[in-house]
Amino acid sequence: MIKIVVVGANHAGTSAINFLTDLSKENEVVVFDKNTNISFLGCGMALWIGNQIRGSEGLFYSNKEKLEAKGARVTMEADITRIDFDKKIVYGTVKGSQPIEESYDKLILATGSIPIMPKIKGMDLENVQQVKIFQNAQEVIDKLKNPEIKNIAVVGAGYIGVELAEAFQRHQKNVVLIDAMPSSLSNYYDKPFTDLMDKNLSDHGIKLAYNQLVQEIKGTSKVEAVVTDKGEYPADMVVVCIGFRPNTGLGKDRLETFKNGAYSVNLKQETSMKDVYAIGDCATVFDNSLGEKSYIALATNAVRSGIVAAHNAADVPLEGIGVQGSNGINIYDLKMVSSGLTVERAKKLGLDVDFTDFEDLQRPEFMEHDNPPVKLRIVYDKKTRVIIGAQMASTYDMSMGIHMFSLAIQEKLTIDKLKLLDIFFLPHFNKPYNYITMAALGAK
Numbered sequence: 240m241i242k243i244v245v246v247g248a249n250h251a252g253t254s255a256i257n258f259l260t261d262l263s264k265e266n267e268v269v270v271f272d273k274n275t276n277i278s279f280l281g282c283g284m285a286l287w288i289g290n291q292i293r294g295s296e297g298l299f300y301s302n303k304e305k306l307e308a309k310g311a312r313v314t315m316e317a318d319i320t321r322i323d324f325d326k327k328i329v330y331g332t333v334k335g336s337q338p339i340e341e342s343y344d345k346l347i348l349a350t351g352s353i354p355i356m357p358k359i360k361g362m363d364l365e366n367v368q369q370v371k372i373f374q375n376a377q378e379v380i381d382k383l384k385n386p387e388i389k390n391i392a393v394v395g396a397g398y399i400g401v402e403l404a405e406a407f408q409r410h411q412k413n414v415v416l417i418d419a420m421p422s423s424l425s426n427y428y429d430k431p432f433t434d435l436m437d438k439n440l441s442d443h444g445i446k447l448a449y450n451q452l453v454q455e456i457k458g459t460s461k462v463e464a465v466v467t468d469k470g471e472y473p474a475d476m477v478v479v480c481i482g483f484r485p486n487t488g489l490g491k492d493r494l495e496t497f498k499n500g501a502y503s504v505n506l507k508q509e510t511s512m513k514d515v516y517a518i519g520d521c522a523t524v525f526d527n528s529l530g531e532k533s534y535i536a537l538a539t540n541a542v543r544s545g546i547v548a549a550h551n552a553a554d555v556p557l558e559g560i561g562v563q564g565s566n567g568i569n570i571y572d573l574k575m576v577s578s579g580l581t582v583e584r585a586k587k588l589g590l591d592v593d594f595t596d597f598e599d600l601q602r603p604e605f606m607e608h609d610n611p612p613v614k615l616r617i618v619y620d621k622k623t624r625v626i627i628g629a630q631m632a633s634t635y636d637m638s639m640g641i642h643m644f645s646l647a648i649q650e651k652l653t654i655d656k657l658k659l660l661d662i663f664f665l666p667h668f669n670k671p672y673n674y675i676t677m678a679a680l681g682a683k
Contacts, residue, residue, distance in 0.1 A: 247349030248272040251519025254545025260309035262553040271317035284376045289406030352483035352520035361456025366476045392465040392474040395481040396423035415446040485521045506558040508548035518544035525561040528579035535564040565645045576641040579628030579648045597678035624653040654682045
């Protein structure tokens with residue numbers, strides 16, 4: 240019997256714990272988590288905040304009782320403050336008082352990520368919010384009930400910022416979305432797609448303040464305005480969501496780290512130290528579109544990394560196959576999905592790429608209802624013609640299509656292989672000259 244300690248029990252940790260208890264009933268699984276709850280689906284926060292779902296109950300898929308019923312020993316509100324990697328002991332406290340001193344044979348670090356908070360004047364004012372965990376979202380929801388909060392500034396136009404801007408506008412608040420980049424979602428899409436999203440946001444009354452750096456948050460005790468290098472915007476609440484950094488304070492001095500501070504792991508989720516694994520947002524991933532290690536903080540990556548680490552910690556060998564960073568968003572019914580690299584990011588990395596675009600109705604023209612256009616871009620290496628990225632947008636739910644492109648990137652499929660791909664035709668679903676086929680045929 241071996242003793243496996245898991246530090247952190249949200250997506251990655253819960254995944255690892257579930258598989259550890261499934262793989263062996265003989266091993267001892269000990270879990271420590273700092274929060275009062277686990278398995279909160281942060282990707283559903285904006286739906287909850289924007290009253291698009293009934294409440295938060297469905298955003299949890301596990302809890303302490305479920306994991307303990309499977310055989311794990313779980314301690315909540317446990318702050319692990321130090322790890323002796325030589326003696327294999329973790330130290331900390333429960334609820335700030337009761338001491339923790341737990342030995343381990345194998346250790347899985349699932350400590351996640353921490354919101355990046357800019358060091359600017361006014362960050363300590365009342366109603367400056369971050370939104371990552373359940374408690375953050377609950378606090379924002381409670382404050383939205385205050386009729387004095389009319390103007391909300393969202394700083395950061397990534398996925399979370401865009402989703403929150405929609406959520407606040409659904410409460411009839413005056414919303415300004417501020418970002419240093421020239422568009423929203425710039426890490427995931429090229430300009431023809433970000434233009435679609437920005438028009439979508441603007442058409443719904445959200446003010447866009449791009450190419451602007453926040454310099455100060457003004458107010459006496461409460462927030463009153465946000466000052467950028469190009470203007471000043473009234474704000475009764477400011478939500479800061481400019482990104483996350485890996486939470487690696489426990490092991491950064493002993494374990495090898497990536498350039499952004501994440502634990503560097505191999506395809507078995509092993510760190511540079513024997514018997515120590517790292518999973519989820521605190522660890523690297525292998526990016527198949529780049530062919531090298533990278534950092535992509537997504538819940539799906541976290542879950543997969545937990546599965547891999549659990550197998551190896553339980554002495555059941557398993558290697559990950561890398562990721563493509565596949566992702567999606569749905570704002571006011573505009574659905575956008577992507578996988579791999581954009582043209583812009585590829586060029587910044589020094590890659591010589593080309594792309595092919597195509598736009599068409601989802602189904603034949605005689606299908607007069609529920610037949611919106613779909614926009615597609617496929618990015619490929621100019622020399623090898625291997626597909627390294629794809630982007631899709633429509634009000635039609637074409638999201639499953641990105642999974643095919645994810646697999647294509649993973650398996651290093653060339654753009655030419657798509658030209659005569661066996662894609663079925665039925666008017667209920669698509670056109671005989673499918674947009675995927677047509678985009679591939681249009682590649683240079």
